[in-house]
Amino acid sequence: MTRVRVDLNISLDGRATTTDQTPEDPFGQDWQRLTAAYAATRTFRARVLGDTSGAGTTGVDDAFATRYFEGIGAEIMGAGMFGLHAHPDDPDWRGWWGETPPFGCPVFVLTSSPRPTLEMDGGTTFHFLSASPQEALERATAAAGGADVRVGGGPTTVRPFLAAGLVDDVHVAIAPIVLGSGTPFWEGLRGLEDGRDVESVVAESGTVHVSFRRRYGAR
Amino acid sequence: MTRVRVDLNISLDGRATTTDQTPEDPFGQDWQRLTAAYAATRTFRARVLGDTSGAGTTGVDDAFATRYFEGIGAEIMGAGMFGLHAHPDDPDWRGWWGETPPFGCPVFVLTSSPRPTLEMDGGTTFHFLSASPQEALERATAAAGGADVRVGGGPTTVRPFLAAGLVDDVHVAIAPIVLGSGTPFWEGLRGLEDGRDVESVVAESGTVHVSFRRRYGAR
Secondary structure (H helix, E strand, C coil), X not given: CCCEEEEEEEECCCECCXXXXXXXXXXXXXXXXXXXXXHCEHHHHHHCCCCCCCCCECCHHHHHHHHHHCCEEEEEEEHHHHCCCCCCCCCCCCCCCCCCCCCCCEEEEECCCCCCCEECXXXXXXXXXXXXXXXXXXXXXXXXXXXXXXXXXXXXXXXXXXXXXCCCEEEEEEECCCCCCCCECCCCCCCCCCCEEEEEEEXXXXXXXXXXXXXXXXX | CCCEEEEEEEECCCECCCCCCCCCCCCCHHHHHHHHHHHCEHHHHHHCCXXXXXXXXXXXXXXXXXXXXXXXXXXXXXXXXXXXXXXCCCCCCCCCCCCXXXXXXXXXXXXXXXXXXXXXXXXXXXXXXXXXXXXXXXXHHHHHCCCEEEEEECHHHHHHHHHCCCCCEEEEEEECCCCCCCCECCCCCCCCCCCEEEEEEECCCCCEEEEEEECCCCC
């Protein structure tokens, strides 16, 4: 049965976005630090960078990176994560990930200005839709064919899904840094642990992985 | 050499206080949940409750509880932690901890309305003073005689010491719960990890202990 999953990198102070982006550095140094442990994994290097040399870390961070990609049948993301906010005037923008994005499944991009569907290499298709979380989830679940649906990001897109109780499992990788600014992930999520098993593990990198898994029957 | 230490219980969303106190339940259920793992330790039961039966947990949480009390020569706390806010009209209030408080050292209570010094059993003396963080720390350091000084709490008292760079070592015990309200601990602490070694460990209870230890020479 489809489970709805959220999987984000946050800081100790719960920031899931960073605020030091510049035109020259569109992700920013803080984003590099927030995602450094994930980006160092063998799985990230293979799946996202196409580096099949086997380079990269293979410990706890990599185990979670592998889980990130496992069993996902469809993804939902916000316009910002796809890059529409950074490239508002480019009708030919095809995402940050090149011609073979790492998703390998239908991806539903939520935007108030839908554009034509993009078929990419490697099984990824970007669909653009203006829809409520419930509607988007219905389409993604149908497309996932029994596999899981990930609500990928960013945090502003993820939050309404969580607040509406639509998410089963949450994994956050907490980088051991304090950012002081950025979208707070935890806001409005009082009691996220209710009805969920919570498990934490510390990776070799110092990243703390916290997983919330909804118990069967809990809502 | 004296190190200045901070040691707090916080939630995953970084709340170091709770907001569900009532006259009938002056600490509140959230506070019980926030501190449950610490209160279950053998060290807490012995030091704070005077339970010398040996009952209580003896794992990772207890190791940190032991460290909490080790090597402290003086403590600084806010009026709220001592209980002056909850008992504003009681000139005879002697703190929450009975006649033998667990500190066993001079305790400097910051208040805008100082009152006479209280000598308690077991080596604890409460001094009341209206002072800046720097002034309070100077007095506490002199009283500590080379041992460490703990800035005990609450978070509103602790924050100015951290912001002023006066704290060497920080330990937070993160309970695996999301509170959604309460004083945010991390606010204004961007870069707390700079110049400090950060180490995290997960206790049997699910509590995540994160320790920041200032490297010698770093400021």
